[in-house]
Amino acid sequence: NAGVMQNPRHLVRRRGQEARLRCSPMKGHSHVYWYRQLPEEGLKFMVYLQKENIIDESGMPKERFSAEFPKEGPSILRIQQVVRGDSAAYFCASSRSPFLNTEAFFGQGTRLTVV
Amino acid sequence: KQEVTQIPAALSVPEGENLVLNCSFTDSAIYNLQWFRQDPGKGLTSLLLIQSSQREQTSGRLNASLDKSSGRSTLYIAASQPGDSATYLCAGSGNTGKLIFGQGTTLQVKP
Numbered sequence: 001n002a003g004v005m006q007n008p009r010h011l012v013r014r015r016g017q018e019a020r021l022r023c024s025p026m027k028g029h030s031h032v033y034w035y036r037q038l039p040e041e042g043l044k045f046m047v048y049l050q051k052e053n054i055i056d057e058s059g060m061p062k063e064r065f066s067a068e069f070p071k072e073g074p075s076i077l078r079i080q081q082v083v084r085g086d087s088a089a090y091f092c093a094s095s096r097s098p099f100l101n102t103e104a105f106f107g108q109g110t111r112l113t114v115v
Numbered sequence: 116k117q118e119v120t121q122i123p124a125a126l127s128v129p130e131g132e133n134l135v136l137n138c139s140f141t142d143s144a145i146y147n148l149q150w151f152r153q154d155p156g157k158g159l160t161s162l163l164l165i166q167s168s169q170r171e172q173t174s175g176r177l178n179a180s181l182d183k184s185s186g187r188s189t190l191y192i193a194a195s196q197p198g199d200s201a202t203y204l205c206a207g208s209g210n211t212g213k214l215i216f217g218q219g220t221t222l223q224v225k226p
Contacts, residue, residue, distance in 0.1 A: 043159075091158060
C-alpha cells in the first residue's frame with residue numbers, strides 16, 4: 001500500500017507562471033488536506049477536501065489559489081501567477097475520515113521555488 | 116481558536132540521554148493529538164497518535180502522553196541516539212476535523 005504520493009517533488013516557476021501540485025491519497029482514503037510550510041515556519045492549514053467537495057478552505061489565500069479533488073484522479077493545488085512569496089514546501093495529507101480520531105499520513109511534499 | 120505551542124524550540128543533548136518534548140494547546144476540546152518527525156528537506160513521518168479516549172501511547176523508545184485538562188502533551192524519548200536528530204512536531208485536531216500544528220522542536224543528539 002503506497003503512501004501519500006506527491007509530485008513533482010521540486011518545482012521551479014518564474015514569477016507570473018502557474019504552478020500545479022498533485023497529491024494522490026493513500027488507497028481507501030477519501031479525505032485530503034493541503035498544508036504550506038514557509039521557510040523557518042510551521043505547517044499552516046490551507047484546505048480540506050473530500051471527493052468532489054471542498055469542506056474547509058479557511059486557510060487558502062483569497063486570490064490565485066485553488067484546489068480540487070475530482071472523482072477520479074489526484075487532488076490538485078493550483079497557484080496562478082506565482083510570486084516569490086509563494087516559495088514554500090506544500091504538503092498533502094490523507095485519512096480515511098476527518099482528523100477526529102484517525103491517523104494522518106503525509107506525503108513527501110512539493111518544494112516550490114519561484115524565481 | 117486552537118493554538119499549539121511547543122517548548123523548547125531547539126534542544127541539544129549528548130547521546131544516551133532521556134529527554135522530554137512539550138506541547139501545549141489552548142482549546143481543551145481536542146479530539147486527538149499526533150506527534151510527527153520531520154527530517155531536513157523531507158516530509159512528515161507519523162510517530163504516535165493519541166486518540167481522544169486515550170492518555171498515552173508507546174512505540175519503542177518513544178512515549179507520548181496527553182492531558183486534556185491541562186492542555187498538554189509530552190513526547191518522551193528514552194536513550195537518545197544521533198539518528199533521533201530531527202524536528203518533532205505535535206498537532207491536535209478539534210471538531211473542525213483538521214490538524215493544527217505547533218512550530219516544532221528541533222532536536223540534535225550529539226555522539
